[in-house]
Amino acid sequence: MRIPIHLSQALHAAWQRKGALSALLWPFSLPVIGAVAYKHRRYAQRPELVYHSRLPLVVVGNIFVGGTGKTPVVIALVQALQERGWRPGVISRGYGAKVGQHARSGQGVLSAAEFGDEPALIARSTLVPIAVHPSRVLALKKLQKSYPGINVVIADDGLQHLALGRDIEIVVQDARGTGNGRVLPAGPLREPDSRLESVDFLITNLQSGQIAPRPFATLAHQLSMRLVPERVVQLSTGLTLDWPAWLAQYGNKPVAAVAAIGQPERFFAMLRAAGLSLEQTIGLPDHDAYERSPFSALASEHIVITSKDAVKCEQFQDARLWVVHASPKFSDPDWLDLAEQMLRVIADKKAKMAAVGARH
Structure with missing residues (x-):
């Protein structure tokens, strides 16, 4: 069972502090703590x-x-x-x-x-x-x-x-x-x-x-x-541009972003920090199977997606899809x-x- 993204975001926000909700749920955490301790002890022994x-x-x-x-x-x-x-x-x-x-x-x-x-x-x-x-x-x-x-x-x-x-x-x-x-x-x-x-x-x-x-x-x-975009690949053709070249050519046009990862906003924030203005964003649940296209509802000329989502989106043959390949800078x-x-x-x-x- 996958939690809807809005509920997941609300939970994560609540989990950042020891508020009323956390206090209410604390008794239910005690069995979890006990089970984890038992598991570690069992494998150690x-x-x-x-x-x-x-x-x-x-x-x-x-x-x-x-x-x-x-x-x-x-x-x-x-x-x-x-x-x-x-x-x-x-x-x-x-x-x-x-x-x-x-x-x-x-x-x-x-x-x-x-x-x-x-x-x-x-x-x-x-x-x-x-x-x-x-x-x-x-x-x-x-x-x-x-x-x-x-x-x-x-x-x-x-x-x-x-x-x-x-x-x-x-x-x-x-x-x-x-x-x-x-x-x-x-x-x-x-x-x-x-x-x-x-x-x-x-x-x-x-x-x-x-x-x-x-x-x-x-x-x-x-x-x-910190993750930074390095290159962008058009999913339907394989056309590849480095990030500065892609941004110069397409960044001044209406661009939307879609992400089905654990923290979609992290992907959107990375793009904005790298100079891209986003017309619209859609965050989907992590590991979404993309059984139906979320892109048909978007009117943007170009849509950027994560490399993780790209392995599930080739079926759509949408020329607007561009895959952003990011790499970590340590x-x-x-x-x-x-x-x-x-x-x-x-x-x-x-x-x-x-x-x-x-x-x-």
């Missing part, structure tokens, strides 16, 4: 329940419900590792796709209906192998079996999937930080914010003009990022080098352990 890959594995996730910007971080990390000689593979839940009993894998141009919109976007953006299943362990096993040449795995989401062993944890949040600091339903958190004390990287996704929340008390490497770009150095140490350690095991 029974390590045989955790599946560890022979390869280094990085989880990119969050503790805040809704979109915080994980997918751009996953893509940036995959591309950075490719540039440094790694052969990554990605696993994901495949949200929105009916995967079935067995995990599904693929590479290149994948169907959003079969893999989910975010895995399809990652596959097209990076050309790395992808495997999807609600059980990340099954997805991991499928990925390793289907693509034995990979040497590092990135899990898109899955921070709370404790059956999946991981070597590095990256949490992505936005300017809301941890909101009112309470777990569902009294607050926006999937688990208590003390979880951030044990992660390796904490990345805050900010819009133009936003100030980062107060640094969290954690040993994690903390930094911020306050500390060196974090990618640090992550890669950590992975090399982990890979060496796992290789030595495997060699010892093989001799016995």
